[in-house]
Amino acid sequence: MVFFLGIFTFAIFGAILIGSKVYAAPTNVPIPRVNLSIDNSGTPQNYVDNIKLLIVLTILTLLPSFIVMMTSFVRIIVVFGFLRNAIGTQQSPPNQVFIGLALFLTLFIMTPVYNEVNTKAIQPFLQNKITQNVAIEEGAKPLRKFMLNQTRQKDLKLFMEVAKVGDKITKDNAPLYIVVPSFIISELKTAFQIGFLLYIPFLIIDLVVASILMSMGMFMLPPVMVSLPFKLLLFVMVDGWYLLVKSLILSFK
Numbered sequence: 640m641v642f643f644l645g646i647f648t649f650a651i652f653g654a655i656l657i658g659s660k661v662y663a664a665p666t667n668v669p670i671p672r673v674n675l676s677i678d679n680s681g682t683p684q685n686y687v688d689n690i691k692l693l694i695v696l697t698i699l700t701l702l703p704s705f706i707v708m709m710t711s712f713v714r715i716i717v718v719f720g721f722l723r724n725a726i727g728t729q730q731s732p733p734n735q736v737f738i739g740l741a742l743f744l745t746l747f748i749m750t751p752v753y754n755e756v757n758t759k760a761i762q763p764f765l766q767n768k769i770t771q772n773v774a775i776e777e778g779a780k781p782l783r784k785f786m787l788n789q790t791r792q793k794d795l796k797l798f799m800e801v802a803k804v805g806d807k808i809t810k811d812n813a814p815l816y817i818v819v820p821s822f823i824i825s826e827l828k829t830a831f832q833i834g835f836l837l838y839i840p841f842l843i844i845d846l847v848v849a850s851i852l853m854s855m856g857m858f859m860l861p862p863v864m865v866s867l868p869f870k871l872l873l874f875v876m877v878d879g880w881y882l883l884v885k886s887l888i889l890s891f892k
Contacts, residue, residue: 665883709819711748711789713826714833715741718887725841726874727867744884746789748891750804753783779815785821787813789829790889792823829890837883839871 706711718736723729760778763769769777787795787810798817799808808814848866852858873879 653878703769708823709786710745711826711887712741712745713823714830714890715744715887717827717830718837721830721837722883725834725838726870727841727863728871744887748888749785750779752785783813783815783818786818790818790822790825791828794825794828797821833886833890840873844869844873 716737719741723732723737756778759781760769762772764771764774786872795810795813795817798821799813802817804814804817808817845862845866847871851860852860852862852865
């Protein structure tokens with residue numbers, strides 16, 4: 640089979656080479672120069688508009704990362720990672736399930752913020768009632784308010800001092816390049832606190848199972864293998880998914 644594929648590939652390659660020699664244009668024939676314009680940009684303004692469009696499309700590729708870091712997604716996905724490590728299931732639930740659930744929870748939590756942005760910025764801009772700069776400023780206010788409600792004063796003060804913005808910049812008019820990193824490290828700290836609380840009951844089960852196995856002299860049996868069914872049973876009996884999701888949603892209120 641490999642031999643026939645090699646002959647077939649060699650035959651196609653040879654046909655391409657022969658065709659290129661047969662149909663090659665003579666070198667002594669002058670080639671006319673034709674001015675082609677793909678986008679019919681005849682004026683400098685059209686070129687500027689095309690460059691702006693290219694920049695916008697480039698920003699759109701990075702926009703999901705920006706949005707993820709400015710919403711509740713960070714806390715939710717980190718807590719889910721701690722939960723899976725605490726239970727001891729390496730690939731269950733899979734990453735696709737965790738990411739999908741985190742995205743829908745983020746959409747549920749951020750819906751009031753989106754409605755406010757849509758009412759105050761997007762719809763007036765589409766109706767030509769406000770300019771682009773005003774729409775960006777009005778749209779950033781609800782998002783800034785959401786992030787500041789979840790940001791610790793210590794974290795916000797850190798970036799304000801490092802940026803040396805002065806006394807004119809306060810919590811209400813802080814720029815997003817200061818608010819976003821402050822929000823992220825605050826979210827990580829909160830997620831680690833929730834993860835610590837998640838580890839405690841499962842750690843107790845691991846300790847009990849390990850001590851029982853050692854007292855019975857079963858040193859070759861991994862305690863994780865025995866404790867995993869008990870941890871799953873505990874998580875199901877207390878309705879862990881309900882409690883965890885409820886706690887995550889209420890933590891943003």
